[in-house]
Amino acid sequence: MVSRLKKVSLGIHAGRAGRSLRKIAKALDMERMVSEGSPEEDLSGGVIPRGDDIAALQQRQKLLESQGIDITWMKKEMYPSELVKGNIENYTGTAMIPIGLAGPVRINGEHARGSFIIPIATTEGTLVASYNRGMKVITESGGCVTRVWNQGMQRAPVFHFANLVEAAGFSEWIRSNREELGKFTATTSGRVTLKDVEIHNIGRNVYLRFTFNTGDAAGQNMANKAAFVVCKYIEKTYPGKIQGYWLEGNIATDKKYSKLNVLSTRGKRVSAEVEISRETLKKVLRTSPESLLSIYTDGTLGSFYAGSNTNGAHAANALAALFIACGQDVANIAESSTSLVDLRASPDKVYVSVTLPSLIVGTMGGGTGLPTQRECLDILGCKGTGGALKFAEICAATVLAGELSLAGAITAEEWAEAHEKMGRNRE
DSSP states (O other), X not given: OOOOOOOOTTOOOTTOHHHHHHHXXXXXXXXXXXXXXXXXXXXXXXXXXXXXXXXXXXXXXXXXXXXXXXXXXXXXXXXXXXXXXXXXXXXXXXXXOOEEEEEEEEEEXXXXXXXXXXXXXXXXXXXXXXXXXXXXXXXXXXXXXXXXXXXXXXXXXXXXXXXXXXXXXXXXXXXXXXXXXXXXXXXXXXXXXXXXXXXXXXXXXXXXXXXXXXXXXXXXXXXXXHHXXXXXHHHHHOOSOOOEEESOOSOSOTTSOOHHHHHHOSEEEEEEEEEEEXXXXXXXXXXXXXXXXXXXXXXXXXXXXXXXXXXXXXXXXXXXHHHHHTTOOGGGHHHHTOOEEEEXXXXXXXXXXXXEEEEOOOSBSGGGGSHHHHHHHHHHTOOSTTOHHHHHHHHXXXXXXXXXXXXXXXXXXXXXXXXXHHSOOOO
């Protein structure tokens, strides 16, 4: 029996496109919702004042203060309201995260070349010191080599059909019209191009996994818009019967780990490698090639047993700190922190590499235009146009430094002591 799909939002019947588009535009008009929508109730029965102007902002602050909440520090460093419009709604205050500097680290990359000071935004004691130590090892070894292998941002709509025969016909039509879809995508934005269309058939559902080039932007919103326009083009031109579709069928796996993105790349696929002599390991990390090989082997086995998405130790630490400092979407840590570590030891040295297969970063758009975030990108020389691939290589080098430092601390039995000494706030 053919299921009846309720057509709301992005699931659309042919012939109802105009009316549905008006509904979508209304539903997605976030600015209208913020300025005119009904107020939200908080837990105390009060209401959150709406609006982007100063008066509304001050009313929200007074709402909290009227409940006896001290927000002195939240109000201390405030952005002008117009500066954060497009980044946040109901703006009330600012969360301040300490920023420390690690490095310099020597990077011999295709896009990142030279010595870099790395801004680390974190509240975890010992983190900056740890990365600083790993970067010293890399620099004293002549630097790490970095490369970006691939890049692209996905959106994956799912189309519904009455049976397998109709789904097969649609799939073949997509293959035959791949070039036209690419031409049509180019009309949506000068910065978006369609790289690939994967077709995934699951019963009578057809998932199209579009991969777009989005330039120096991380690109989720750009991919969203481009995929929406392409879906409308498909709906209008496909000669067969489409029962309906959703703009995302959850195989782009936005903000979620997936093996598909490890294999196919989401965002940037980037690697960093370094060779370290026995002498440098002993002097800086107080460890040996044999100890690092042992902990790497044990850790890889443990990760396999646990069903982890990485055999690395803590890529999320480096990336979260860089994401916060440099205005990235921190929720992308869920997929960006997947790391593949390779370690080979010989009597006189050790080789270590890290590959990040789904690193989602950008140097334009989103939070990258906010003042402190822009300053941190400027520290790295990655601000604005032309900085995204360089930033990706710097991220990989920073992750590599963290893997080295933590492995050294554990094998030298210094890990617990370091946190006890530097990472505790006592009353």
